[in-house]
Amino acid sequence: xxxxxxxxxxxxxxxxxxxxxxxxxxxxxxxxxxxxxxxxxxxxxxxxxxxxxxxxxxxxxxxxxxxxxxxxxxxxxxxxxxxxxxxxxxxxxxxxxxxxxxxxxxxxxxxxxxxxxxxxxxxxxxxxxxxxxxxxxxxxxxxxxxxxxxxxxxxxxxxxxxxxxxxxxxxxxxxxxxxxxxxxxxxxxxxxxxxxxxxxxxxxxxxxxxxxxxxxxxxxxxxxxxxxxxxxxxxxxxxxxxxxxxxxxxxxxxxxxxxxxxxxxxxxxxxxxxxxxxxxxxxxxxxxxxxxxxxxxxxxxxxxxxxxxxxxxxxxxxxxxxxxxxxxxxxxxxxxxxxxxxxxxxxxxxxxxxxxxxxxxxxxxxxxxxxxxxxxxxxxxxxxxxxxxxxxxxxxxxxxxxxxxxxxxxxxxxxxxxxxxxxxxxxxxxxxxxxxxxxxxxxxxxxxxxxxxxxxxxxxxxx
Numbered sequence: 298x299x300x301x302x303x304x305x306x307x308x309x310x311x312x313x314x315x316x317x318x319x320x321x322x323x324x325x326x327x328x329x330x331x332x333x334x335x336x337x338x339x340x341x342x343x344x345x346x347x348x349x350x351x352x353x354x355x356x357x358x359x360x361x362x363x364x365x366x367x368x369x370x371x372x373x374x375x376x377x378x379x380x381x382x383x384x385x386x387x388x389x390x391x392x393x394x395x396x397x398x399x400x401x402x403x404x405x406x407x408x409x410x411x412x413x414x415x416x417x418x419x420x421x422x423x424x425x426x427x428x429x430x431x432x433x434x435x436x437x438x439x440x441x442x443x444x445x446x447x448x449x450x451x452x453x454x455x456x457x458x459x460x461x462x463x464x465x466x467x468x469x470x471x472x473x474x475x476x477x478x479x480x481x482x483x484x485x486x487x488x489x490x491x492x493x494x495x496x497x498x499x500x501x502x503x504x505x506x507x508x509x510x511x512x513x514x515x516x517x518x519x520x521x522x523x524x525x526x527x528x529x530x531x532x533x534x535x536x537x538x539x540x541x542x543x544x545x546x547x548x549x550x551x552x553x554x555x556x557x558x559x560x561x562x563x564x565x566x567x568x569x570x571x572x573x574x575x576x577x578x579x580x581x582x583x584x585x586x587x588x589x590x591x592x593x594x595x596x597x598x599x600x601x602x603x604x605x606x607x608x609x610x611x612x613x614x615x616x617x618x619x620x621x622x623x624x625x626x627x628x629x630x631x632x633x634x635x636x637x638x639x640x641x642x643x644x645x646x647x648x649x650x651x652x653x654x655x656x657x658x659x660x661x662x663x664x665x666x667x668x669x670x671x672x673x674x675x676x677x678x679x680x681x682x683x684x685x686x687x688x689x690x691x692x693x694x695x696x697x698x699x700x701x702x703x704x705x706x707x708x709x710x711x712x713x714x715x716x717x718x719x720x721x722x723x724x725x726x727x728x729x730x731x732x733x734x735x736x737x738x739x740x741x742x743x744x745x746x747x748x749x750x751x752x753x754x755x756x757x758x759x760x
Contacts, residue, residue, distance in 0.1 A: 338537035339530045341505045342496075343387050347395070350384060351499075351529070352492040356483055363388065363483060367395040374453050374460040376438070376468045376477065379485025382528030385463035386436060388485075392461060393432035399423070400432050405440040410448050417452040424457060431458050438462035439471035446473045453479050487527025494522050496529055497536055511540045511549040517556045524560050535560040577603075578613060586621045590660035597656050601649050611637035614655045625665035625740035632658045663740025671734040678728070685725025720758040730757065 344350045347357055347367060356363040366373065375392070377385040386402075393400035401416050420431035438446070452458045453476065460480065464471060468482055488496070500506035501513060513521075517539070525532035536551075538559040543551045581596035600610055611633075618633040636655035640648045694705025709721050722729060732753075736746035 339533040352488045374480040376480045376482045377463045382530035383485040389434040389461040398430045398432045402434045405437040420458045433458040435462045439464040439466040493525045493532050513551045516553040517551050520556045585660045593660045607640045611640045620669050622662045623665040623668035624742040625663040629662050665737045675733045685727040718755045
């Protein structure tokens with residue numbers, strides 16, 4: 298096994314730990330030229346130094362945490378959290394190379410506890426016999442079970458390995474707390490449009506990339522940038538496909554039609570099991586609450602295009618109809634419920650129309666959270682012990698012996714008076730006079746706000 302800094306290793310016991318073929322070509326510049334030439338464009342353009350990394354200035358600028366680590370700060374285990382194609386693997390390799398340590402890569406998709414322990418034992422042996430340290434890179438670490446993550450703790454604690462783990466999910470949800478506490482958590486951001494544009498132009502000109510063999514028309518470049526969705530790997534993959542087509546059919550000029558014919562759908566940043574699921578639906582609900590119908594429709598479209606279960610979206614709309622619209626527009630709940638029923642009856646793609654109609658209704662409706670506040674306060678009182686006995690005249694009197702217990706005795710039937718409302722105690726003694734529902738002056742709730750004080754005075758006898 299090679300002990301060169303930055304090399305990707307396998308162990309001699311037959312366990313295949315070389316689960317990333319891409320880094321090997323980058324890590325061994327003197328290796329097979331044929332392998333490097335045949336590697337995908339995204340691999341050939343992998344940055345060889347921090348200065349080549351595009352984006353992530355918050356981590357790599359002067360004094361930033363990753364920059365300080367590379368420039369000689371005390372080594373620390375890292376958890377790199379961010380969307381696909383933002384450079385997590387690249388940064389792990391650059392950190393390993395910069396601090397002069399052996400680099401071993403595992404993928405949580407295929408490695409288990411046995412493989413993890415094999416790496417740790419080999420790292421321990423090297424550290425003991427030659428003083429050589431190991432950087433262990435684990436991609437998709439959120440896919441490790443708790444047991445698999447726990448297997449890393451001792452080696453990380455004792456600095457047997459310097460762990461660099463990558464995840465597309467929020468590590469505070471997907472990584473065990475002991476591992477989090479032993480690691481520096483760094484969040485990578487999606488590349489901006491200018492970042493992707495610079496990356497594409499560099500790949501066209503660079504000798505490692507397309508070496509100037511193609512040209513890219515401005516409209517085609519704009520479309521590539523838009524399709525990438527902030528993902529460097531996707532941008533370079535799309536560029537390579539378009540370049541192959543242009544070189545095969547014309548003189549290497551990539552126009553808009555070429556890009557459209559090779560890549561027909563933009564990347565949708567959404568993981569139904571991960572962080573994006575919660576972020577997008579949160580933005581969806583908050584846009585409806587904020588009455589921004591256009592933003593709400595955007596997030597609805599993102600969920601639908603990403604394959605979100607339409608029943609989940611419908612449930613959120615039904616909840617929102619009462620939570621944030623409430624009595625300001627009582628018909629909002631009817632619309633949301635009807636949309637949920639339509640989803641069950643029709644399904645995708647047509648039920649997208651029903652979900653959109655409900656979204657528009659709720660977003661443009663007057664808003665009131667008075668219902669939410671009222672039930673929250675009532676439940677808080679109940680949890681706090683403010684219950685009390687049900688007044689005797691309200692108790693069930695439909696069984697033999699009820700009257701002997703005083704149940705239902707003295708109950709006054711509201712329909713027996715012209716107004717349909719009469720003075721009578723309804724809450725337990727401890728809660729007489731306690732107001733929960735406070736209607737707003739918005740939408741249909743304005744009429745309720747005008748009527749409610751009269752109702753309370755009639756029921757409570759002026760109290």
